[in-house]
Amino acid sequence: DYELPVKFEDVASFAVIAQEKLKSVRAEISAIKRLGLAQEVLQQKVQEAQQLAEVKTRAEVRLGELTSAMPKAQGTRKDLTSPSRAEKSDTKSKALKRVKISSQKASQYELMAAHPEIVEQAIAEARENDDIVSRSLVLNMIKNEKRKADLQQQIEKLEQKPLVQPDGLFNVIVIDPPWAYGTGY
Numbered sequence: 001d002y003e004l005p006v007k008f009e010d011v012a013s014f015a016v017i018a019q020e021k022l023k024s025v026r027a028e029i030s031a032i033k034r035l036g037l038a039q040e041v042l043q044q045k046v047q048e049a050q051q052l053a054e055v056k057t058r059a060e061v062r063l064g065e066l067t068s069a070m071p072k073a074q075g076t077r078k079d080l081t082s083p084s085r086a087e088k089s090d091t092k093s094k095a096l097k098r099v100k101i102s103s104q105k106a107s108q109y110e111l112m113a114a115h116p117e118i119v120e121q122a123i124a125e126a127r128e129n130d131d132i133v134s135r136s137l138v139l140n141m142i143k144n145e146k147r148k149a150d151l152q153q154q155i156e157k158l159e160q161k162p163l164v165q166p167d168g169l170f171n172v173i174v175i176d177p178p179w180a181y182g183t184g185y
Contacts, residue, residue: 002055004058004059004062008063008066008067008095008099009098009099011059011062011063011066012063012099012101013099014059015056015059015060015063018052018055018056018059019056021052022049022052022053022056022132025045025048025049025052026049026132028045029042029045029046029049032045046130046132049132050126050127050131050132050133053126053132053133053134054123054133057112057119057122057123057133057134057135057138058119060108060109060112060135061109061112061113061116061119062113063101063106063109063113064106064108064109064110064111064112064113064114065113067092067095067096067101067106067109067110068110068113068114070090070091070092070095071091071092072091072092072093073091092106108135108139111139111142112135112138112139112142115142115145118138118141118142118145119138121141122137122138122141
């Protein structure tokens, strides 16, 4: 249906336009719900919002791919596109400043780009639930996957080296003072 631009500035502009259009369509959806207009019209607008959100999300992933390939210091970009002479000497921070993307957003885009399978899963789940995908949904899913992976790693580490029950006598003091529950002790 669509093809993302290749050049960094063009992808950034594309993402901004998609975001603004998405805001507009969400406002239309809100108005349609308030006015109680036909369900068909509402469904069309929801589908339009879903498509815009998916395009915007994929543009953000593309921005993450591009920014992660940019040098942090003066030098030549590492991405596979053929940059102009001005882009060759651009650092990541200069390029981000030029298109008004914060370093925090760029980091989020790069995280999304590093997990394309989770991005596609988020898009699919949002569609299935008749919902609209968002960056925060994708980032939460990535965070949850990381937690699961960390937990699995801890379990595997514990299984490799089982705990040994201590043997012997130990100097231990156990104290269980009364707690104030507001009604006496």
